[in-house]
Amino acid sequence: MAQNEFSEPHRVVYYETDDTGHLTLAMLINLFVLVSEDQNAALKLTTDYIHSLGVGWVVTQYHLQVDRFPEIGDQVTLKTRATAFNKYFAYREYWLLDTEGKQLAYGEGIWVTMSYATRKIATIPAAIMVPYGTEPVKRLPRLLRPEKVDETATSVAKPYTVRYFDIDENGHVNNAHYFDWMLDTLPAEWLRQHQAVDVRIRFENEVKYGHQVTSEVAHSNAATTQHTVKIGATTAVLATIDWQPRR
Amino acid sequence: MAQNEFSEPHRVVYYETDDTGHLTLAMLINLFVLVSEDQNAALKLTTDYIHSLGVGWVVTQYHLQVDRFPEIGDQVTLKTRATAFNKYFAYREYWLLDTEGKQLAYGEGIWVTMSYATRKIATIPAAIMVPYGTEPVKRLPRLLRPEKVDETATSVAKPYTVRYFDIDENGHVNNAHYFDWMLDTLPAEWLRQHQAVDVRIRFENEVKYGHQVTSEVAHSNAATTQHTVKIGATTAVLATIDWQPRR
Known part of the structure; x- marks a missing residue:
């Protein structure tokens, strides 16, 4: 696995599912955030350390593509990659895989660091990117955005x-x-x-x-x-x- | 471990905690139900099998005693025991233990089986109690009840x-x-x-x-x-x- 990748196993349990027994969309986001936090912890980029630099990670955008939501009791693999970053934005990818490695869901996210002092976007501190071994880039991938709301629809x-x-x-x-x-x-x-x-x-x-x-x-x-x-x-x-x- | 006991490890993750980083009370209940469902599954008492008998388990009462709520990242052990039952009621105990086996929380629950046809309490089918190896009893332990509401309090x-x-x-x-x-x-x-x-x-x-x-x-x-x-x-x-x- 590349240095900027991280994966871990997870078992889908009943309180992560809806009344049809499938993982909920909310919980899919939770699992993607979980694997990225566990990657951070493995690189000693704990929440406390990041906070000590006066900033916190905040997500601005996600694009998720779901083939199939796993069900209660299913064993899955959570995987993430800190793929690219520039001065203000970090681009991260996520995968939910079944036990054979087949993709169940794929996600992309754009994250920024928010300053606790100003509650505004801050330059991403170098110290929290270096451990991933990801090189800074000029242009990040652009995520598909939500559509403009159709004002004529009920x-x-x-x-x-x-x-x-x-x-x-x-x-x-x-x-x-x-x-x-x-x-x-x-x-x-x-x-x-x-x-x-x-x-x-x-x-x-x-x-x-x-x-x-x-x-x-x-x-x-x-x-x-x-x-x-x-x-x-x-x-x-x-x-x-x-x-x-x-x- | 006695035949009617079951335990499993669990890691407390961020979406199971509140903004102080401690496991929530709601999630403590979820974990207790999880370990009892896993015990049932290990004994082939799956939800589908129980439903095939025309009933479902419903909890009527809990009494929980909490020493300390674990925090994000803590490894814990979930443990349960199908302790006693009679014609209509089953008494179950739960433990949340730290990695050294020290008790963090203890719970007791009274469960009944509800008939899907009548939505009323039904005799507990013998088939779903036998696998625990628990002997039926005449009198079950009584749980402490909630107090009568103080109508004078704001x-x-x-x-x-x-x-x-x-x-x-x-x-x-x-x-x-x-x-x-x-x-x-x-x-x-x-x-x-x-x-x-x-x-x-x-x-x-x-x-x-x-x-x-x-x-x-x-x-x-x-x-x-x-x-x-x-x-x-x-x-x-x-x-x-x-x-x-x-x-």
């Missing part, structure tokens, strides 16, 4: 209040929880019969404890949903999800 | 709508989610500074997808909170939690 909106257990050590909402809000706007029976196959998501503004958010969904066509999570008039998250019937 | 209530991702394969709310609703009524800063040390909880009525629930909390004294989750006027869950300052 939409459904639901309100949510951010709970204490939604927030993480950075003091803002754990990204996986956005998926609970986004997908909960879709009918349960429809969710049981469909699976996400392609997800483009962009995080535009932080959501914090106690915030009231509105999760809005529009079906731009039978196979695609467009999602917006807003705090008042401010867009926190934009996402486009392509679906197909569950096999 | 209370706070918050509304919650059951989400698709709150429900499990039985079609009702995963028990762990009640803890999110119950504890979210307490201020974040108070939750950061305190840990639950003793939890008595009783599940009285099923909560289903789309239900509106009200989670109400009263501080009967500085160290004790009383919780009620209601669907309209119907009590779904009653709980009493004793707290102490986090060390």
Whole structure:
């Protein structure tokens, strides 16, 4: 395995799945973040060390492609690679593989370091990139973005209040929880019969404890949903999800 | 290990913890249920097999005692024992141990089998008890119950709508989610500074997808909170939690 790659085994357990027994989209994100945190820990890039430099990693965008969501009891491999970075952005890839190494899901993410002092994007400290052995590049791969929301499509909106257990050590909402809000706007029976196959998501503004958010969904066509999570008039998250019937 | 006991290792990961990095109470319940499901699977008492007998296991009561909640990255042992049962009730014990075998938490639960046809309590089928090698008893241990709610104490209530991702394969709310609703009524800063040390909880009525629930909390004294989750006027869950300052 290349120096900038890391993988580990995982068993899918019942509290990581929905009522059909399949891993949830929120949990897929959690597992991708887990394997990258474990890579960081293996390179001694612990959260505490990164915080001691006055910054924290924040994701700005993901693009996920899912072949099949594993089910309760399935053994899987989580894999990640710190592929490329420049002054402000780091491009990371993720894989979810079955026990034969066949790809179940693939993800790409763009991460930045946020300064704790200014709550703004900071230059990525060299000390937290060197251990990966990844060379800096001028141009990073561009991720597919969410579509522009189709204002003519019928939409459904639901309100949510951010709970204490939604927030993480950075003091803002754990990204996986956005998926609970986004997908909960879709009918349960429809969710049981469909699976996400392609997800483009962009995080535009932080959501914090106690915030009231509105999760809005529009079906731009039978196979695609467009999602917006807003705090008042401010867009926190934009996402486009392509679906197909569950096999 | 006795035939009716089962244990397995577990690593506490970030999405099982709160913003202080400690395992949440909801996740403690999930881990206890996980080890008992793994014991069942090892004895070929799979969920599918149990369902084929027309019943499903439903918990009616827990009593939990917590010495210390483990933190992100901690290796722990989950242990359970199918200790005793009679015609209608099964008494199960749970342990969370550190790597040296020292107890971090202990739990007791009373389970019943619910008939899928009538949604009522059914005689426990012998076929699902025999494999544990546990002898039937006349009288089961009685669990400490939640206190009667102090009607004179000031209370706070918050509304919650059951989400698709709150429900499990039985079609009702995963028990762990009640803890999110119950504890979210307490201020974040108070939750950061305190840990639950003793939890008595009783599940009285099923909560289903789309239900509106009200989670109400009263501080009967500085160290004790009383919780009620209601669907309209119907009590779904009653709980009493004793707290102490986090060390």
